[in-house]
Amino acid sequence: MLPIEVSKLQKNYGTLKAVDGIYFNVKEGEVFGLLGPNGAGKTTTIEIMEGLRARDGGDVEVLGLDPWKKGYDLHKKIGVIPQEFTFIEKTTPREAIVYYADLFNVKVNPDEILKDVLLEESAKTYFEDLSGGQKRKTGLALSLVNTPELLFLDEPTTGLDPNARRAIWDVIRGLKAKGKTIILTTHYLDEAQQLCDRVAIMDHGHIVALGTTEEIIQKHGSGERLEIHGSEKLAEYIRANTELLVDYNKARGEILIPLKKKIDALAALAAAEQSGMDWGQIQTRQDSLDDVFVKLVSEPLGEQGEVAIENSGKKKRRR
C-alpha cells in the first residue's frame, strides 16, 4: 500500500472542473510536489486528500483510508499546514504545541519540536506578533505534534521573503531526512527543484507532466540546442549549406539550431566560419524547468498567493 493513491479524481465548482480526472501516487519517504499556476487545482486536490473537501468522483486513498469518510481517523495520522496558516492571536507557539498535544492526547517535548522547526527564540511570542516566516513555522510545528507519517504542506512559503523561504526549506529537508512522506504544493519552480523527489505539474485541473524534474525536462523540453549570435543572412547561409534545422530569433539576433547529435554543432560552426560573415557569442543550452513549465502551462507564474478558481474551465492553447 502506498501512502497516497489517487485515481480519476474529480471536483467541480458549479460548471468549472477544478480537478478533472487526475491520477498519481506518492511513495513512502518521498517529497512530492504539486506544481502549477494559481487556479490550477492544487489546493483543491490537497484538501481532498486531507479530508477537508468532498470529491465529486474518482478514488482517493490516504494511508489506506478514504479521507472524506474516515477524516477523523485520518487526521490523527497526518500533519497539515493549510494555506495561509493562522492561529489564535494571543497564544505563543509553545502554548499552541501544548494545546495540540492535549487535543491529540500525546506527550511531546514542546522545546524539541520548536527546535525541529527552528523556532526556539520565538517560543514565547504571541502568534499575532510573529513574522510571516515564524507563523508558518508555528504551523509546521503544530503539524508535527502527532508525529505524523505523512505531511501536507499547502504553499508553505508563499509570500515569504527569500531568507524565510530558505529557513522553511531547511526544516522540510530535515523532516525528509527523518523519513517522513511529504506532499507540498507550490508555484515556485525553484522550490520544487530544491525539495521534491517528484513533481506533478497541474494546469486547469489536469496533470500535464509527472516525474522527477529531470524526467520532465527531458520529456517535455526541446533537448540540447546551439545558439549563435549573428545575422539572419548567416542563418540562411547555414541552412543552405548544412542539413540542419535552423531557426532565427529576430528579437534576440540569435540563430537557434536543435542538436540531434553533438557533432552537429561542429557542422554548424564550420558553415558559419565558411560564410565569412561576422558572428558573436556561441553556446549550447538545454530547456530549464522554467522553460518546460511555460510551455506546458497556459499562464505564466504570478507572485501573488493562490487566487480562487476564477478562470473558465476550458483548457487554453498551450504555448
Add this chain to the structure above:
Amino acid sequence: MVSGRRIFADFKVFSRGFLRNKFGLFFGLIFPVILILLFGAIFSGGSSGTLYVYAQNRDNGSNGYSLSTTYLEAINKTETLQVITLENSVNFTTYMSQNSIENGLTIPEDFTVRYTTYQPVNVTVYTNPSGSTGGTVLGIIGAINNRFNLGAFNGSTLISITQQNVGSQESYIDFLVPGLIGFAILVNPMFSLVEISSQYKKNKLFKQLSLTPLTKIEWLTAKILWYIVLSSMSFLLMAAVGIFAFGANINLTVWLIPFLILGPMLFASLGMLVGTVTKNPETAGVIGNVVTFPMMFLSGTLFPIAFMPEYLQTFAHVLPLYYIVEGLNNVMVYQNYMAAVIDIAVIAILTLVVLVLAVKLFKWRED
C-alpha cells in the same frame, strides 16, 4: 465522543487569550460595573427625587403677619418639593420660559388678608404639560392647601394614610442589579461568539481545528464554560457593587445558578448561530447588532418594562433576555420562585432549540 480533556485544553487556550486581551476584559468585567455605578448614581443618588418649584410671593401680609411664609415652609417640609423664591420685580412667566423652568407658583397680594378673614383665595400653579413632574407638584400643593383649609376651621383629619410596601422594599437599584446582570449575560457571550465564529470561518481556523481530534461540540462547550465562568464573576462583582455601594436589597440564592448557566449557553449558541449563517464577519456583526441591541434595552435591563408603552411590552416577550431578566427579578427581588421556574423552563427550551440549530448548521469543513 465528547472528551473532557479536549474541552479543558480548548478552554485553557481560549480563556488565556481572553484574559490577555485588555479590551475584552474591560467589556467583560469592568463595563457592566461602570454601568451599575452610573445608573445607580443617576437614579438612586443625591437628588432623591426633589422637585424644584419657583415661587413668587406677592403677599402683602396683614398687620405685620404673613401667612405665605408659613405656607411656603410647609411646602419645603414635604422634602419632595423645594421652593426657590423669586424677587417680585421679576416678570414671572417670562422668567419661567427663559430659564426652562417646569414648575412655578405665585401667591397673590391679598393671600394673608383673605385667609384670615375666611374668604376664598387662589394660588396659581404653573406646570409644563409635556413634563412628567407637574402631577406631583399639583398633588402636593393641593394636599398642603387642604391642610391649611382644615386649619382655618380647626377641623381634624378623618381619613389618614399608613404606608405599606408590597413584598420587600424595592428601590430602583434592586431592579438595576438583576437587569444589568442580564445585560452582562447577554452581551459578553453573544458579541464574542458572533465575532469569533465568523472570524474563524474567514481565516480558516475552523478548518485547521477540524484537522485535530477536537469536535465542534467540544469547541462550543469550551466557549460556553468560559462564559459561564465570566458571567458568574461579573455577577459577583455587580452584586457586590449593588449591595455595598448602593445598599441594594437583593436576594442571593442557589436559584440564581440556572440563570448563570443557561444564559451564557443560550447567548453563546445564538452568537455562534449568527456567525455561522452569515457570509462574512461584516454581515455577522450587523446581524449580531440587530439581534442584540433590542434585547439590551427592551428586556427590562435598565428599567422595568412596565415603564414602556404596551406594544413594546408585548414585543419584549419575544426577546429571550426578557425571561432571564424577569427570572432574575423574580429570584433576587420578589423571591417568587414559582414564577422563576416558568422563566427557567422558557430559557431552557429556547437554549436547547438554539444550541441544536447552531451545532447542526455550523460546519467544520466544506464540501
